[in-house]
Amino acid sequence: MSLAIVHSRALDGLHAPEVSVEVHLANGLPSFTLVGLAETEVKEARERVRSALATSGFEFPSNKRITVNLAPADLPKEGGRFDLPIALGILAASGQIDAAALEGFEFAGELSLAGELRPVRGALAMALALRRNGPARQPVLPAASAGEAALVSGLRPLAASHLLEVVAAFLPGDSARPLPLASAPATEAGAELPDLREVRGQQGAKRALEIAAAGGHSLLLVGPPGTGKSMLAQRLAGLLPPLDEDEALESAAVLSLAGPFDARRWRRRVVRSPHHSASAVALVGGGSPPRPGEISLAHHGVLFLDELVELPRAALEALREPLETGRITISRAARTLEFPARFQLVAAMNPCPCGHAGSPLHHCRCSPDVMARYQGRLSGPLLDRLDLQVEVPALPPRLLAAAPDGETSAAVALRVQRAQQRQRARQAGLNAALTGVALDRHAALDATGSQFLQTAATRLGWSARAYHRVLRVARTIADLAGRDAISVSDLAEAVQLRRGLATN
Template structure:
């Protein structure tokens, strides 16, 4: 007799069906797991055996074979512990084998029989909902699984409670969906002294989802401005929140089943590797650009990142996804992010100040800024210089306008963009771009003149039109005019200052 239990394998944000087959046969006692298991799955034999021993059960003196089908699909992770244990118990006659066909099981087992959390439960719940089955999962992740609609969830604290529930001798309570966390914003824009040009650029970036690069000396407030951005961005829609939570579930960072409506804000250190930024590693986990999906990826000290690491972001910024190809796996993760970057004008940071600049100026500025490739800079819509702040500026009273007022204008602009069928103007393309972002005659004349003098690439031309459309949305204008084109052109990339 062969017992069957359903579980899943994760490939990116896709949960593929896996059937755990267990057979007890006569022969020398042996416990083997086949079907391309990785190290964690192979070690499940010891965890399952210890968990059964904690329940007072011992393995039968037979040849135990567990097959993970399809056998040519790599199996990774500790979530196979629970389905392997249930398949073995069904083969031993401890649990009804037919009843197991109604469930998808995921969960890691501890040596004392507890069912502990594992990554990817939300994806498993969505898969179970699509196939019309229930989900067996750890108790701590029951709230996470309940975010999947129309799915029965049995969240058990340990293997004994789960078996009693399946037999009908105990009733485990139905978990409630996890809480929706209130948005936790950073500093208020009212706290930023001066920097009116930079604050205007930040508002435009938030309203249209555009990429932004701030260039200025140390201590000018670049990082603080970036920290203000979450406070003026609109919250995630319910569908977007679920999409972001799926990435967090695969990465194992969705704690307590809590889903947040705040947009992700990721700020990796400049020593981050390519795998850490774009995804990869032995088990192909999502990187920072995917963890920031539908949110903000802030790269401080931009030229200090390795050039190859920065250039690996060029494709995700254009396509909105990351394709990670390895010898044993090929997975895709979403990566539709808003890039906010900050950098100093040169290594000493004081280019243009004769009293503080190094002796290599202005050549040091060219060498330092050339660490960021031209194609990478071409994908950044807004380039703004952040001037130093004097001590007198710090004693000025707070600005009358804070994040709440800016967020209201951003929300109105985003509403106009949603009515056009896009999340933000950064996604305008093709016919939609031509329909909504074509300037009037005066604007077209200025645009053509500037495109020739500034030698705009096709990408730069399109991105400049998107920025102009966002500026028009903030002004409540129906059409893109000359004034909107002029302001958008002022944010295009400038040559290094000498």
């Protein structure tokens, strides 16, 4: 047979559209032509496949005109994932294996020159696409990638480490040696996370951290150096409940687009903490082809931005839309991709350039104008989107030494879990995502509470967005207390938790 068709999948953001690898052998001048909107990495498959077939002992049809078409032709293809299906297509078209036996399978894998299979990006995206469309075909993947795909329930991926193993599985009759089913790697026991008990004092900041964890709210910590801002931020993940299966699959699928996903960290929340010199592209994603940035890699996890005002202005402003929508759309001339970005932001900053404004331990050298310009690096629209803005004051050594140990992360996490269970039972989501009619229904105020909040919003000059964010925080405070209705005390605490900057 001079024509063979092998099934595979491309990557298009988190989607994995089906690709048919069509291989045709014809008489004529010897050549190897690859068509179908292939990127450079895919075109280089010609040399990898040629060498892999030769070193594995197969006959390469060097006297034929070889045409490989990756259909559909208008879908961009990138990476080395098509090496394996191209090699199998050549073997099937040249009659060395049975083409009909390949019909019920999908293949992806990069080949070394010796025929070894190397892992590919996006194995989880491929597996999720197969599950969504119904697993009509069984995936065959490199061993390292098959372990990722095995995390998807209901899927039975096959694992191989060499081209010879794949070919042996499709030999006719009793000579076939079936490929083993892949199994998900054993999950590591949860690493010991930093405990909230280690942070002495700072009861107000600890309370804000608990509220942020309970409602999924963004948090800004403002205070002099060495007051515990980073310590507090690093303990947020320890207050959050484990991911459910759907959330874990979404998080892992995004991580697999950036490289092999460590399946041993299954269901553990991601904590991303990029350096303050990170560019806008590093944060939101981009490149050619577009790749997810830090906000997408932190999907269903925590994004910690230390030294917030030191980040480039363009990077800061790029956070505005994802904080509202939970997704990021990257548009380029050739492609437009959308990545999820439902992350929990916790940021830290000093109140002024010298860092000691308001500190009883050091004299601040900054004038009011200098302080205002420094804090002005955070635009009003960005600050509007930060639910909690909390001061973390400097404590004198005497008070710090005398401060008793606080609650453990386990005790606080239990309250957070109960509050989140109340929210999910009531509205199928966390309070930070409440909008429109759902916010009006689940965060309704009585006449006294409404008048109190309106008066505070007028005096503090809040926008409608800030008003609604305070209302969501108050709803979370009530949930932590186990109350169905929001009280004036809940509103008062929510108002105080939005006044961390001196210019507020």
